[in-house]
Amino acid sequence: MKKTERCEAIVARDEKVFAPTTHLSYYPLAIEKAQGAILTDADGNEYIDFLAAASSLNIGSCHPVVTKALQDQLTRGTQFGNVYTYNETSVSYAEKLTSVFPGGVKAKIAFGNCGSDANDCAVKFARGYTGRPNIIVFQNGYHGNTYGSSSMTTCSSKMHEKMGPFLPGIHTFPFFGYDLDDKYVEENCVKQLEEAFATYLPASEVAAVAIELIQGDAGILPAHPIFIKKLYDLCKKHGILFYAEEVQQAFYRTGKFFSVEHYGIIPDGIIMGKSIGATLTLGGFMAREEIMNALPAPAHLFTFGGNVLACAAGCAQFDYFQTEEFQKHLASNIELIWKLADELKAKHPETVKVCRGIGMSMGIVLNDYNGVPANDVCYKTLYRAYEKGLLVISLAGNVLRIQPPLVIKPEELSRGFEIISESLSDFEQGKISDECFKYRKGW
Numbered sequence: 001m002k003k004t005e006r007c008e009a010i011v012a013r014d015e016k017v018f019a020p021t022t023h024l025s026y027y028p029l030a031i032e033k034a035q036g037a038i039l040t041d042a043d044g045n046e047y048i049d050f051l052a053a054a055s056s057l058n059i060g061s062c063h064p065v066v067t068k069a070l071q072d073q074l075t076r077g078t079q080f081g082n083v084y085t086y087n088e089t090s091v092s093y094a095e096k097l098t099s100v101f102p103g104g105v106k107a108k109i110a111f112g113n114c115g116s117d118a119n120d121c122a123v124k125f126a127r128g129y130t131g132r133p134n135i136i137v138f139q140n141g142y143h144g145n146t147y148g149s150s151s152m153t154t155c156s157s158k159m160h161e162k163m164g165p166f167l168p169g170i171h172t173f174p175f176f177g178y179d180l181d182d183k184y185v186e187e188n189c190v191k192q193l194e195e196a197f198a199t200y201l202p203a204s205e206v207a208a209v210a211i212e213l214i215q216g217d218a219g220i221l222p223a224h225p226i227f228i229k230k231l232y233d234l235c236k237k238h239g240i241l242f243y244a245e246e247v248q249q250a251f252y253r254t255g256k257f258f259s260v261e262h263y264g265i266i267p268d269g270i271i272m273g274k275s276i277g278a279t280l281t282l283g284g285f286m287a288r289e290e291i292m293n294a295l296p297a298p299a300h301l302f303t304f305g306g307n308v309l310a311c312a313a314g315c316a317q318f319d320y321f322q323t324e325e326f327q328k329h330l331a332s333n334i335e336l337i338w339k340l341a342d343e344l345k346a347k348h349p350e351t352v353k354v355c356r357g358i359g360m361s362m363g364i365v366l367n368d369y370n371g372v373p374a375n376d377v378c379y380k381t382l383y384r385a386y387e388k389g390l391l392v393i394s395l396a397g398n399v400l401r402i403q404p405p406l407v408i409k410p411e412e413l414s415r416g417f418e419i420i421s422e423s424l425s426d427f428e429q430g431k432i433s434d435e436c437f438k439y440r441k442g443w
C-alpha cells in the first residue's frame, strides 16, 4: 500500500476552502512537482503522466527550452500588459502563430487568457464581421466555462443547471464521428442543418460554425471526413464562417500543428488555448485579417491577455517544435502509441472496445464486462492505474483519456500502457473492490 497521508490531508484542506465545482477529481492526488512526463505527489509517489494537465502540457513539464525562456524573461519583467503598451515578445509570438495558419492565409490574432475566452472572442468577431447573430455548435462539444463558451458547450448539463439564461443565438446540431457508416454520414450529416435553414434558422443569419474536429471531452472522437467536407461546403455556400476549435488538439497533439490539417480544409478562424502558452496561461483566436479588423478596441482585450511570460514560453516552444529532434521524437512516439494500443486491444479483447483518435490524442473505449457497466470498468481501471503509478482519467464515462506530453520517453509510454493492461487484468480477475468508488467524482 502506498503512502497517501499528505495527499489526503491536502485534499481535506482543499475541501474547506474551494468551491466543489472547481475540481473533477478521480482520486486524492496532490502533485508536488513535475518534470517531463513524470509527476511526484506530496507523499513522494511518482506517476507517469497520461493527462498532460488536460493537454496543456504538450511540451511536458519544465522543458529546458521553456525554463530558459522563462528565466530570461523573469529578469526583464513578468507583466507589461498589451493594452496600453507594446512588446516585441508578444509580437514575435503572434507572428509565429499567424505564420502557420493553414493555406498561408493572411491572419491576425487576439490573445486572451485561456481557451474559454478564445471561444468568446470567436463569437464576437463572427457577429462583428458578418453582422449575423447565430452560431452553430455540435452535440457533446466542449468550448469552456465563461458564460459565452459554456453557452456553446453541450457535453454536461451540470455546466448549464441553475445558471441560465445563457448567450442567445447558439444552435446545436448532431456531430458525426469517424466510426459511422460512410453512406449514412453522406445522407444524413447536414440534413438537420439544411432543414433548420429552410424552416426556422435562415442561413443568411448564421455567422459561424465552431467545431472540434476531434471532439476531446466527448471521448477523443474524430469527426467523419465526409461530415466535415459537407459542413464546410455548406458554410461556403451560405457565407458562414468555419471555425476550427483547436483548444485541445492543436500544437502537434494530433501529429500536425492543427488538427484541422488532417481534413484538408482551410478554416476562416482558429480557436486556441491550453498548450498555446507552453504550460502558462494563454488563449488566442486568429482568423483571416478582414475578420479580425471588424471590431474596434476595446471590444476584446484583457489586462493579462498575451502576457509576456506566456508569450516568451510560447515562442521557445514554437521554435523547439519545429526542430528535427522534436519532429523525429513525435513521429516515433505516434508509431509506438498505436502499436501499444493494438497490443492492448489484442490482450483485452473483451474489455477494450476500440482505441480511437489521431496522433498522441487517444481514447481507449471500454465495454461492459460480466454485467459491470463500462463506466465502472473504466473507473476501477483508472483507479488501479493510479495505485500503480499512472495518471489517467476518463471521458464520457467509459473512455480512458490518453494524452501524454508529446515529449514523453518511449519507455514511459510503454510502461504506462503496461500499467493499463495490468489494471485491466486485475479488473477482469475481480481484484478491484468497490471501495475505490468513494473517491469517484470526475466527469
Ligand SMILES: Cc1ncc(COP(=O)(O)O)c(C=O)c1O
Pocket (backbone or CB within 6 Å): 054, 114, 115, 116, 117, 142, 143, 144, 145, 212, 216, 217, 245, 246, 247, 248, 273, 274
Ligand atoms: C476543446 C476545448 N475547448 C475549450 C476549452 C476551455 O479551455 P480552458 O479551460 O482553458 O478555458 C477546453 C478545456 O478543456 C477544451 O477541451
